[in-house]
Amino acid sequence: VNPMEILRHPGVLSTRELDVDLLQRESLTLLDEALQALIDTRSREGEQLGKLIEERLDGIITQVEIVKTAVPRIKEAQRERLRSRIQDVIDSPDPDRLEQELVMQAQKMDVDEELDRLVTHVSEVRRILKKGGHIGRRLDFLMQEFNREANTLCAKAQHTELTNVGLALKAVIDQMREQVQNVE
Numbered sequence: 001v002n003p004m005e006i007l008r009h010p011g012v013l014s015t016r017e018l019d020v021d022l023l024q025r026e027s028l029t030l031l032d033e034a035l036q037a038l039i040d041t042r043s044r045e046g047e048q049l050g051k052l053i054e055e056r057l058d059g060i061i062t063q064v065e066i067v068k069t070a071v072p073r074i075k076e077a078q079r080e081r082l083r084s085r086i087q088d089v090i091d092s093p094d095p096d097r098l099e100q101e102l103v104m105q106a107q108k109m110d111v112d113e114e115l116d117r118l119v120t121h122v123s124e125v126r127r128i129l130k131k132g133g134h135i136g137r138r139l140d141f142l143m144q145e146f147n148r149e150a151n152t153l154c155a156k157a158q159h160t161e162l163t164n165v166g167l168a169l170k171a172v173i174d175q176m177r178e179q180v181q182n183v184e
Helices: 003-007 020-091 095-109 112-131 136-156 160-180
Strands: none
Touching (some): 020 112, 136 160
């Protein structure tokens, strides 16, 4: 092959001028398409995340219902234990101890406030999801609130059933928190 022969082929020594305007228009069109694809993908992902969070919220409501159903039975068992402890305190000479014991038991038995707050937080998350927009920080804050209520429920639990529900709540809340980290 003769190198001089190759140089005679069209386009080897001469270069075409680039049409900068055409290149710019094509680049902008491709950029617009890529941005729209990104927006569409994020929108679909957001819808899926919303569904996953809704499922977790339903899980929280299920756990709250379990507690509400179990509380009367658990309170009765606690009353029996308390009656026994009161009898021990009555037999002792310190009347202040009886009052302290009653106050402590009453506080530990009352989980209604935590259950009400959990239901309120579920409603607020659902409202925020419907509202849309930039909701990531608000949802993250509510995940902290959910966690506080679950921790308090576990701390007040004097029965394994309540402890198990509190731990189940924490698991659902952690799953939801992971999903919320992907929301802006």
